[in-house]
Amino acid sequence: MPTAPRNRSRKTPPDWRIDPIPSRHSYRDEDGNIRVPMWLTKNGRHMADTDMILLPSEAALLIDGLVRALRDNPRSMLHELLRESATVLAPGVLYVPKPDQRRF
Numbered sequence: 001m002p003t004a005p006r007n008r009s010r011k012t013p014p015d016w017r018i019d020p021i022p023s024r025h026s027y028r029d030e031d032g033n034i035r036v037p038m039w040l041t042k043n044g045r046h047m048a049d050t051d052m053i054l055l056p057s058e059a060a061l062l063i064d065g066l067v068r069a070l071r072d073n074p075r076s077m078l079h080e081l082l083r084e085s086a087t088v089l090a091p092g093v094l095y096v097p098k099p100d101q102r103r104f
Contacts, residue, residue, distance in 0.1 A: 034059040
């Protein structure tokens with residue numbers, strides 16, 4: 001059976017994304033590598049769960065780059081949205097008083 005012809009009019013490549021899996025933490029494997037669980041999606045559809053595998057030196061470079069990028073932006077998007085009205089209760093837990101909540 002012949003296959004359908006490909007649509008060659010598409011000018012941009014498919015939208016591939018790799019995102020960390022929020023419910024799974026990074027860990028060190030038995031070889032000493034750092035594994036970061038990731039979701040692989042194409043055009044918004046889940047394609048696979050996989051791990052980004054980094055040498056410890058690569059993980060350190062990634063951390064340095066992320067910290068530098070966050071530090072270079074003096075006001076984060078969350079800071080802008082909450083206008084300093086939020087209180088950090090625990091890592092990843094913010095308390096926002098009702099009168100200061102904003103609609104998105």
